[in-house]
Amino acid sequence: MSKQKTKPIIELKDTSVFFGQDQNKITALANISLKIFPREFVVIMGQSGSGKTTLMNIIGLLLKPSLGKYLLRGEQVYQLKREKIIKIRAKKMGFIFQKYNLVPHLNVWENVMLPGLFTHSQRNSRKKRAIELLQRVKMADQSHQLVNELSGGEQQRVAIARAMMLNPWIILADEPTGNLDTKTAKEVMEIIKNLNRVSRRTIIMVTHNPNLASYATRKISIKDGKVTNDQAME
């Protein structure tokens, strides 16, 4: 893949994030500039409090930067109206969380269908898509089971299927294996890797586990709100 010829899917220019005011002002991110290209698998690494989650929140349209620019496919999304931002986020970003964040009283099928339901995607294609995704994450047999009856690994697979429901451009994963044992973590990482390799999704994953960096095509290290290292892994 030639980065020079491909336009970045995400671009941050001198982006800073501050929390608090005046004397209590804390710099969470300082003048970050980076480009993320389509189909990249980027792992953002750093210690607790380094600013990696803040960076992911900006990329995921959850936190407006205090300074600098954020461009999604060349568009300054944070300048749009909130409703528009929400719409873009729902359709173009898929989220995978450490604690799965599934709706406990709904079954596997309903959890996967949620994004399609809320965004009024075509009912027939929605069903088809959900079946296909559940088969892909090997959860089709348990589609009518309540999610709180599933194991951690199974729940994370459901969360991955949900994140893929609207066929987003980017999958954002925040410590997706943080709550899983090594074997299950590996299974989950294989699924995420396949999303990148087979489904050609751009993956941005935040983790402090260095072992997971091997799945990525690029590693960005952050310390004290600054990018300290940005290297290709292939």
Next chain:
Amino acid sequence: MTKLWNKIQDQLTIARLGSKDFFHNRKKYYVPIIGVSLALIILIVFTSFCLGLESLTMDYLFRVKGVGAVKVKKPNNSLFEPEEVEQILSLAEVDKVDKITSFPITITVGNKKIDTILYAEEEINKDRQISFGAKDKLGIKKIKAQENNLETVITNNLFSELKNDLGETEEKKLTMEFYQTQGENVLGASSIETRLQGVIADKKKGVIVSLEKLKQYKPDVKPTELRVKPKDGQEIKLVANKIRGMRMVVEDNIALLQDVKRLFLVLKLGFATFALISLLLASLGVFNVINITLVEKTRIIALMKIVGAKNKQIILIFITNVFLIVMISTIIGLISGNALVIAINKIFQTLSVKKTGMNLTPLLMPIQYNLIIALITIMAGVIGSFYPLRKVKNIDELKALIYE
């Protein structure tokens, strides 16, 4: 059109997800459900008693004072001929005509005499078909039924009066009962064989028997007074004026009727206020539970927003919960409340009718009252949840991650 139908189906699916949430967390909703149901039960029972009291009062005033009716007499208190009754019926738009016949009688209690009037009515309540008695005008505080001597004197005297007047008596079938009604000493009689009770007797009205009974003794009896009840919605004054045009002596008691109606309007408004306060408290319960639920579900709400839920879609989920709370409460409240009214009614009928003949029993509310109450309850619930649900839009999606 397909797109719209698709959206409607999606909203229904979202509402169904809300109902799943409700049943999943149902234990949390028991308290508001019980609260709203109790408020409704109290409201229904009180309203039913109010309706019962109104009915009893109107019935009493209609019978005793002629309120709500037009009393018609002929000049010089002469008797009505059948064709005159028909003429009144044809002139005025009337619901029914009570034909009342009266005779002066004297009842002797011990060595004292009570002057009263024997009334016969055609449309009298079945429970008092053969009832007669005399108000204790002599200041006798309590007359005991066990006083055989007294009982005999009264019975003998009363029936000798009746015998003289009617030519016959059912003396052997009758026993006397004495009791107090609403603080007044009343002397009455009842027929044990027919299980019919009686009490109506006061200074003006005297003793009442049924016209049907009277006709057994006097087949050609003619009424001395007619009581005309206008049809629903018909102005009493209009009916009274039409009859006055026939040169009859007419008494319409409109002023008293209006006073009574005003009194019951105040009473009903009082109950309505009470009901609204109860429902307000109930809606506070809903407000509270929804408030707590919102706090508990902050993460889920934030997550739903992240996966694309709009505020109104999230509100729909919670509104479904609120709707289910109030619907279940309303069904429980209305069924239990009305069942309780029926039970109280049965108990009161068993206890009080036989003793007094004037019974305050709650009346079952008409179906439209039930529907209004259901509607108000649902509205109170929804309004109760409106304020906390406004907070949904303030829940930040980031919270889904912060709570990680």
